[in-house]
Amino acid sequence: MAEARPLSIPVVLGTARKGRMSAHAARLVHEELQKRDGVITELIDVGSLTVMLDDNGQGTGDPAFAASMNRADAIILVAPEYNHAMPGLLKHVLDSCLQEYIHKAAGIVAVSAGPFGGTRVIETTLPVLRELGLATIFWDVNFGSVGKVFDDKGALLDASFIRRTDKFLSELLWMAKTLRYGREHITV
Amino acid sequence: MAASPMRCPECGATMNQHAEKIVYGGRGLRTDPDFGGTLEEMHACPRCGYVASRPAN
Numbered sequence: 532m533a534e535a536r537p538l539s540i541p542v543v544l545g546t547a548r549k550g551r552m553s554a555h556a557a558r559l560v561h562e563e564l565q566k567r568d569g570v571i572t573e574l575i576d577v578g579s580l581t582v583m584l585d586d587n588g589q590g591t592g593d594p595a596f597a598a599s600m601n602r603a604d605a606i607i608l609v610a611p612e613y614n615h616a617m618p619g620l621l622k623h624v625l626d627s628c629l630q631e632y633i634h635k636a637a638g639i640v641a642v643s644a645g646p647f648g649g650t651r652v653i654e655t656t657l658p659v660l661r662e663l664g665l666a667t668i669f670w671d672v673n674f675g676s677v678g679k680v681f682d683d684k685g686a687l688l689d690a691s692f693i694r695r696t697d698k699f700l701s702e703l704l705w706m707a708k709t710l711r712y713g714r715e716h717i718t719v
Numbered sequence: 720m721a722a723s724p725m726r727c728p729e730c731g732a733t734m735n736q737h738a739e740k741i742v743y744g745g746r747g748l749r750t751d752p753d754f755g756g757t758l759e760e761m762h763a764c765p766r767c768g769y770v771a772s773r774p775a776n
Contacts, residue, residue, distance in 0.1 A: 536767075536768060539768075562722055588744065589742070601769060601770055602768065604768070617753065629740075629742065629772075629773035630759070630761055630770060630771065631770060633737070633738050633740060633761040633772075634737055634738055634761070634763075635768070664738070664740060664761075664770070677773060711768070712769070713737060714737045714763035715735050715737075715763050715764070715765035715768070716735060717734055717737060718735055718737065719736055719737055719739060
């Protein structure tokens with residue numbers, strides 16, 4: 532069912548690392564999300580944001596990022612696993628907002644060069660998202676051994692990720708619709 | 720529930736208060752002695768979706 536006002540669901544590519552394979556995962560998820568009715572989306576590259584290195588916290592980030600988070604009904608984080616956690620730049624960017632996140636849905640797409648599918652970055656990201664006021668879903672997409680999932684040019688080599696992404700998006704959209712209704716109509 | 724509804728700064732509609740949250744380390748904001756941080760009201764606009772916050776009374 533299409534909403535009267537489209538759901539806004541940005542995809543955040545959470546690394547600026549050179550040669551990042553996460554960019555392929557983010558592009559795939561973004562493309563699949565664009566196929567959904569009643570959804571508007573954008574791909575946000577944390578490497579393209581204005582970041583203050585001499586300050587931190589709410590209200591110190593890129594105004595365009597804050598505006599995107601304000602419009603958002605849900606966010607998708609595409610996070611590679613660096614030493615069992617999200618990249619420091621992604622945490623820094625996430626910490627620049629707060630009110631923009633409250634009672635909105637969040638899904639995690641984890642990317643790892645190793646065989647564990649980024650499960651550890653998911654586990655260490657969940658408490659951060661909770662404290663930011665986001666409501667996490669129970670579906671993830673795990674791009675483990677990502678070098679075997681995409682070729683060097685980003686072409687998908689494993690078609691199972693289309694179906695995995697589809698299930699993930701279905702749950703995220705349900706949560707986004709439900710939380711939007713709650714934010715706008717149910718008073719605390 | 721907020722004593723006075725918040726007006727959406729974007730479209731002027733009456734916003735809905737959907738949450739309260741403690742914000743720690745707020746700059747220049749009053750610390751609530753019971754919570755050790757600033758109690759913030761979170762509001763959402765049912766017309767345009769804009770979200771905003773303000774310190775709770």
